[in-house]
Amino acid sequence: EVQLLESGGGLVQPGGSLRLSCAASGFTFSNCIMNWVRQAPGKGLEWISVITTSGSSTYYADSVKGRFTISRDNSKNTLSLQMNGLRPDDTAIYYCAGHRGNTYGPFDDWGQGTLVTVSS
Amino acid sequence: EIVLTQSPGTLSLSPGERATLSCRASQSVAHNYLAWYQHKPGQAPRLLFYGASIRIAGIPDRFSGSGSGTDFTLTIRRLEPEDFAVYYCQLYGDSPPLHTFGQGTKLEIK
Numbered sequence: 153e154v155q156l157l158e159s160g161g162g163l164v165q166p167g168g169s170l171r172l173s174c175a176a177s178g179f180t181f182s183n184c185i186m187n188w189v190r191q192a193p194g195k196g197l198e199w200i201s202v203i204t205t206s207g208s209s210t211y212y213a214d215s216v217k218g219r220f221t222i223s224r225d226n227s228k229n230t231l232s233l234q235m236n237g238l239r240p241d242d243t244a245i246y247y248c249a250g251h252r253g254n255t256y257g258p259f260d261d262w263g264q265g266t267l268v269t270v271s272s
Numbered sequence: 273e274i275v276l277t278q279s280p281g282t283l284s285l286s287p288g289e290r291a292t293l294s295c296r297a298s299q300s301v302a303h304n305y306l307a308w309y310q311h312k313p314g315q316a317p318r319l320l321f322y323g324a325s326i327r328i329a330g331i332p333d334r335f336s337g338s339g340s341g342t343d344f345t346l347t348i349r350r351l352e353p354e355d356f357a358v359y360y361c362q363l364y365g366d367s368p369p370l371h372t373f374g375q376g377t378k379l380e381i382k
Contacts, residue, residue, distance in 0.1 A: 189373075196360065196373060197317065197373045198373065202371065247316065247317070257322070258322040258362065260319055260328075263316060264315070
């Protein structure tokens with residue numbers, strides 16, 4: 153069974169940092185392009201970052217560029233998101249999502265999400 | 273950058289009725305690289321269609337996707353109670369990728 157399990161969310165002060173993780177199981181993680189997507193309270197889904205299968209290429213939405221860094225460890229089947237310079241408008245549920253292939257395809261699999269709250 | 277606009281924002285219908293959800297792109301979507309997702313509160317979003325009309329295995333055939341170019345539609349033929357959720361369209365496949373989502377359509381029970 154395909155499973156994506158996010159962790160690392162919590163309450164952080166504005167300007168602070170947080171590192172999210174996504175543990176993958178039930179599929180060949182190294183063959184999948186992975187993404188982070190977030191949903192702010194009362195808002196829709198927002199794609200924020202993608203990383204290729206090898207980790208050699210990464211892309212970001214303008215809203216997080218320069219503050220967030222996506223990475224992966226294929227030996228540990230883990231996706232990460234380092235979030236620095238957090239702002240109140242970064243408050244959201246953060247989902248990891250994967251495409252089962254080496255193209256920028258649709259998101260076949262999703263985790264349940266982890267909540268990040270940025271507040272003083 | 274392509275912007276996706278979904279309409280209506282909220283759709284109030286009764287079980288058994290037909291739902292028609294629209295997703296309009298500000299520019300033509302290459303190769304019809306458009307996906308639809310269903311999202312229920314407290315759950316992970318679920319991929320329904322890719323390529324505008326290719327149904328994911330396990331999705332009931334009362335769901336259908338159609339369209340090309342700039343206009344896309346998700347149709348649910350006879351609503352079941354479990355179909356009430358928020359539905360999103362999404363672009364994919366660009367390089368560099370900008371996996372833009374539409375703002376969503378909330379399908380609620382009337």
